[in-house]
Amino acid sequence: MIAGSNGAEGDGRSQAKHVEFEGVSKSYDGHTLVVDDLNLGIGKGEFVTLLGPSGSGKTTILMMLAGFQPATSGVIRIGGRSVQDLPPRKRGIGMVFQNYALFPHMTVGANLAFPLEVRGIAEERRRERVTRALDLVRLGGLEDRRPGQLSGGQQQRVAIARALVFEPELVLMDEPLGALDRSLREEMQYEIRSIHQRLGVTVVYVTHDQQEAMVMSDRIAVLNGGRIEQIAGAEGLYEEPERAFVARFIGENNRLHGEVLLVEDDLCEVDVGGERIRAFRIAPCGVGDTVTLSIRPERIAIKPQQDLYHNEVDAVVEDMTFLGDHLRVRLAACGRRDVVAKIPNIVGHGAMMVGDPIRIGWTVNDCRALDFEGEEEIA
Amino acid sequence: MGLVLPLLIFLGVTFLAPLGTMLVRSVYDPVVADALPATLTALREWNGEGLPPEAAYEAAAGEIGAAREARTLGQVASRANRLQSGLRGVFTRTGRDLREVVEGPWRDAMAAIDSAWVDPGTWHAIRAAGERITARHYLNALDMQRLADGSVARQPEERRIYLPLLWRTLLVSLAITVFCLVLGYPIAHLIAHARPRRAGLLLALVLVPFWTSLLVRTTSWIVLLQTQGVVNDLLVAIxxxxxxxxxxxxxxxxxxxxxxxxxxxxxxxxxxxxxMRSIPPLHMRAAASMGATPAQAFRRVYWPQTLPGVGAGSLLVFILAIGYYITPALVGGSSGQLISNMVAYHMQTSLNWGLAAALGALLLVGVLVLYLLYDRLVGVERMSLG
Incomplete structure (x- = not known):
C-alpha cells in the first residue's frame, strides 16, 4: 500500500527522523511526571516498541503522539513538523487499540470504509481499497459481517486493516494483542511483522510483553518511571543491558551486589560476599560505590576448565529442575543462595547431586557492573 | 411459575377486567333497549318518513310510564338527550304528565304534552339510542354522526370537539418528546461519561425530582410560572x-x-x-484517529449507537404524554387540555361512560400502532430501558 523502502531492518539512526520527541514531559497533576524528559527519534519505516511495566508512561507517550494528550513541555515532530496544534484527526496516524474499538453498528466493510468516507474518497475507490485492506489481513469476503460475529483474532485483524486502509505513514498500536490468548497472540505477532515489512510503514508499538517486543521490533525502548532506560535492538538489550532495570526486565539474570574495590579503564573488581569478581564497568562507578553485577544464567559454566574464565568461585548445588532442553540449577555462591545457572541438555553435561560442592565460572564479558537499584526490589 | 400467579390475578382483577368492561361499554349500551322494547319493535314498522304509527305512540306511552315507576326513566332520558339535546326534558315532562292521561289516541295526548313528539327527529333519536350494540360512541369520538337515513357524516364544523383534541394531544405529545430528547440527550451524555462521583451527583439531580410527588412538582410550576410568579418577577426585575x-x-x-x-x-x-454508558469512549478517539471531525464522529459513530435508547426514551415519553391527565388538568387551563381530560370529564361529570370508553380505546389503539411501528422499524428487542 505504501510505496517505497522495504523498511524491514531500517536503521533509525541513519535515516531522516519520521517521529521525534524532544525534551517531552507530561504531568497530569502538576507534581509527578508521567513522562520525564523524553528524547526519541524514530526513522521512517522503523518498528519501534515502547516496552515497560504498567505506569511506566508508555501509553501516555503514544497518546501524546496521537494527539489525545497534550505534552506538558517539549516538542513532538512528525515528518519534521511540530504537531503541537494539530488535532488527532489531522495527524494522519493509523491507530490500533487494545479493545479494537470497532464500531459494532457497522459492518466490517463500513468500519473499514469509515476513514475513507470522512476523507471524501469516492464510493468506487473506497470499495477497492477496503477489499485490498481485508485481503492484506487475510479476511477477504467478510465485508458484510458485523464485528460481533467475528472471533477475537479476526476482530483484531479488522482493527489493523482499518488503521491501514487510509494508507497512513505512521501507525500506532496500543497493546493490540492484550486481549488474545497466547497462541493467537504469537500468530498475530508474526502477522503484524510481515505486514510491516510489506508496507514499510513506521510503527510505534506499545506492550508490556518483552517477548512480543523482541519478536517484532527493530528497536525497543525500555521505559521505567517515565524515562527511557535503554533503547536498542532485541539482541542489544539482552546481551548488553546498560541499566540494572533493563537487565532485570529483559530475560532472566543473576544480580549480585557488591562494593567496587578497583577501577581499571572499562573493567572493575567488585567484592561480592567475600569473592573478588572482575566485571565490565558499565555504570560510571568509582572505588567504594555499590554496584549490581548482572550475569545471565546460561553464561555460568559448571566445573569450568582452568584459565578459560576470568571469574571462578565455589558453590553448592541447592536445587535442580529438569526442563527438557536445559537443566536449571540453583546455587549457593558469593554469599547468596539464589544464583541460577542454566545448563544446556547436551551430551556430557555431567551428573550433579543436590548438596554437591562445585566450582562455577564466567567470563568478564558476561558480567556487567550496572547501577545499584536497591536490594528490596530483588524479591 | 406458581409464584407469578398472585401478580397475574392482581393484574387480571385490577387491569384487564376494567379494561375489558370499558371496551365492552364503548360498543354495548342496553339501557334504552331494555326500557323501551315494545316501542322499538313498533318503530321497526316505521319507514322513517313522516311520523311513526299510533302503535309506537301507545307502546312508548306505556313504557315511559313503566320506566318512571321503575325509576330508570332518567337514564333513558339522558341517553336520548345525547343524541338530540332537549330530549331529557321531553322525557321527564312526558313521564310526569302522562299519569293524567288514561286513554288514546296517544299521539295527540303526547303531542299535547310536548310538541317534540310530532317531530320525526325525536323518534330517530330513540331508535338510534335503542341499539344494543352500537358504533355511535366511536362515531361521536371521531366527531361523526349518523344521519336520519342511516348514513355516516361528519359533525358540523362548530360541533367538532374530539378530533381536534386528539390531534392536539398527538402534537403536544410529539413536542414534549422532542423537548425531552433535546434537553435530555446532552445531560445523559454528560452523566454517562463523567467521573463516577460526579456522575452519581448528576444522576441524583435527575432522580430527586423523579422521587418527588407529581402533585408537588406540578404545583411548583404554577408558583414559578403564574403572572405574579417567580419567573415573571425575575423578568420584570431585570x-x-x-x-x-x-x-x-x-x-x-x-x-x-x-x-x-x-x-x-x-x-x-x-x-x-x-x-450511552455502554459505548466505550475509545470509539470517539478511534473515529478521530481515522480523520473524522467531532461532528462526523458523533453522527456516524456515537448517535447510531444511542438509537436504542433514543427509541426507548421517546416511546416511553410519548406514550406517557399521550395519556397524561394530572398535569394538564392543573396547569393547562382550557387551552392546554388534552384528550385524557375529556375522558375524565365524561367519566366523572357527564357520566357518558360509553364515550369515555371509546375515547380511551382510540388512545389505546394509537399507542399500539406506534409500538408496532417501532417494532417494525427498530425492533423492540433493541429497546433498552436501563
Missing part, C-alpha cells in the same frame, strides 16, 4: 418585560408543555444514560 406586560405562562398550552416536559424528562434521560 427589565426584560414591563410590569404590565407580564407573560401568561400557566393555565394555557405553555404551562402544559413546560410542566409535562419537566415531569417526563427522567423517562428520557434514564434509557439514554444506560445506553
Amino acid at each position: 427589565g426584560l418585560i414591563g410590569d404590565d406586560g407580564r407573560l401568561s405562562m400557566v393555565y394555557n398550552m405553555t404551562g402544559t408543555l413546560v410542566a409535562m416536559t419537566h415531569v417526563l424528562l427522567p423517562f428520557m434521560v434514564l434509557p439514554l444514560y444506560s445506553v
Whole structure:
C-alpha cells in the first residue's frame, strides 16, 4: 500500500527522523511526571516498541503522539513538523487499540470504509481499497459481517486493516494483542511483522510483553518511571543491558551486589560476599560505590576448565529442575543462595547431586557492573 | 411459575377486567333497549318518513310510564338527550304528565304534552339510542354522526370537539418528546461519561425530582410560572418585560408543555444514560484517529449507537404524554387540555361512560400502532430501558 523502502531492518539512526520527541514531559497533576524528559527519534519505516511495566508512561507517550494528550513541555515532530496544534484527526496516524474499538453498528466493510468516507474518497475507490485492506489481513469476503460475529483474532485483524486502509505513514498500536490468548497472540505477532515489512510503514508499538517486543521490533525502548532506560535492538538489550532495570526486565539474570574495590579503564573488581569478581564497568562507578553485577544464567559454566574464565568461585548445588532442553540449577555462591545457572541438555553435561560442592565460572564479558537499584526490589 | 400467579390475578382483577368492561361499554349500551322494547319493535314498522304509527305512540306511552315507576326513566332520558339535546326534558315532562292521561289516541295526548313528539327527529333519536350494540360512541369520538337515513357524516364544523383534541394531544405529545430528547440527550451524555462521583451527583439531580410527588412538582410550576410568579418577577426585575406586560405562562398550552416536559424528562434521560454508558469512549478517539471531525464522529459513530435508547426514551415519553391527565388538568387551563381530560370529564361529570370508553380505546389503539411501528422499524428487542 505504501510505496517505497522495504523498511524491514531500517536503521533509525541513519535515516531522516519520521517521529521525534524532544525534551517531552507530561504531568497530569502538576507534581509527578508521567513522562520525564523524553528524547526519541524514530526513522521512517522503523518498528519501534515502547516496552515497560504498567505506569511506566508508555501509553501516555503514544497518546501524546496521537494527539489525545497534550505534552506538558517539549516538542513532538512528525515528518519534521511540530504537531503541537494539530488535532488527532489531522495527524494522519493509523491507530490500533487494545479493545479494537470497532464500531459494532457497522459492518466490517463500513468500519473499514469509515476513514475513507470522512476523507471524501469516492464510493468506487473506497470499495477497492477496503477489499485490498481485508485481503492484506487475510479476511477477504467478510465485508458484510458485523464485528460481533467475528472471533477475537479476526476482530483484531479488522482493527489493523482499518488503521491501514487510509494508507497512513505512521501507525500506532496500543497493546493490540492484550486481549488474545497466547497462541493467537504469537500468530498475530508474526502477522503484524510481515505486514510491516510489506508496507514499510513506521510503527510505534506499545506492550508490556518483552517477548512480543523482541519478536517484532527493530528497536525497543525500555521505559521505567517515565524515562527511557535503554533503547536498542532485541539482541542489544539482552546481551548488553546498560541499566540494572533493563537487565532485570529483559530475560532472566543473576544480580549480585557488591562494593567496587578497583577501577581499571572499562573493567572493575567488585567484592561480592567475600569473592573478588572482575566485571565490565558499565555504570560510571568509582572505588567504594555499590554496584549490581548482572550475569545471565546460561553464561555460568559448571566445573569450568582452568584459565578459560576470568571469574571462578565455589558453590553448592541447592536445587535442580529438569526442563527438557536445559537443566536449571540453583546455587549457593558469593554469599547468596539464589544464583541460577542454566545448563544446556547436551551430551556430557555431567551428573550433579543436590548438596554437591562445585566450582562455577564466567567470563568478564558476561558480567556487567550496572547501577545499584536497591536490594528490596530483588524479591 | 406458581409464584407469578398472585401478580397475574392482581393484574387480571385490577387491569384487564376494567379494561375489558370499558371496551365492552364503548360498543354495548342496553339501557334504552331494555326500557323501551315494545316501542322499538313498533318503530321497526316505521319507514322513517313522516311520523311513526299510533302503535309506537301507545307502546312508548306505556313504557315511559313503566320506566318512571321503575325509576330508570332518567337514564333513558339522558341517553336520548345525547343524541338530540332537549330530549331529557321531553322525557321527564312526558313521564310526569302522562299519569293524567288514561286513554288514546296517544299521539295527540303526547303531542299535547310536548310538541317534540310530532317531530320525526325525536323518534330517530330513540331508535338510534335503542341499539344494543352500537358504533355511535366511536362515531361521536371521531366527531361523526349518523344521519336520519342511516348514513355516516361528519359533525358540523362548530360541533367538532374530539378530533381536534386528539390531534392536539398527538402534537403536544410529539413536542414534549422532542423537548425531552433535546434537553435530555446532552445531560445523559454528560452523566454517562463523567467521573463516577460526579456522575452519581448528576444522576441524583435527575432522580430527586423523579422521587418527588407529581402533585408537588406540578404545583411548583404554577408558583414559578403564574403572572405574579417567580419567573415573571425575575423578568420584570431585570427589565426584560414591563410590569404590565407580564407573560401568561400557566393555565394555557405553555404551562402544559413546560410542566409535562419537566415531569417526563427522567423517562428520557434514564434509557439514554444506560445506553450511552455502554459505548466505550475509545470509539470517539478511534473515529478521530481515522480523520473524522467531532461532528462526523458523533453522527456516524456515537448517535447510531444511542438509537436504542433514543427509541426507548421517546416511546416511553410519548406514550406517557399521550395519556397524561394530572398535569394538564392543573396547569393547562382550557387551552392546554388534552384528550385524557375529556375522558375524565365524561367519566366523572357527564357520566357518558360509553364515550369515555371509546375515547380511551382510540388512545389505546394509537399507542399500539406506534409500538408496532417501532417494532417494525427498530425492533423492540433493541429497546433498552436501563
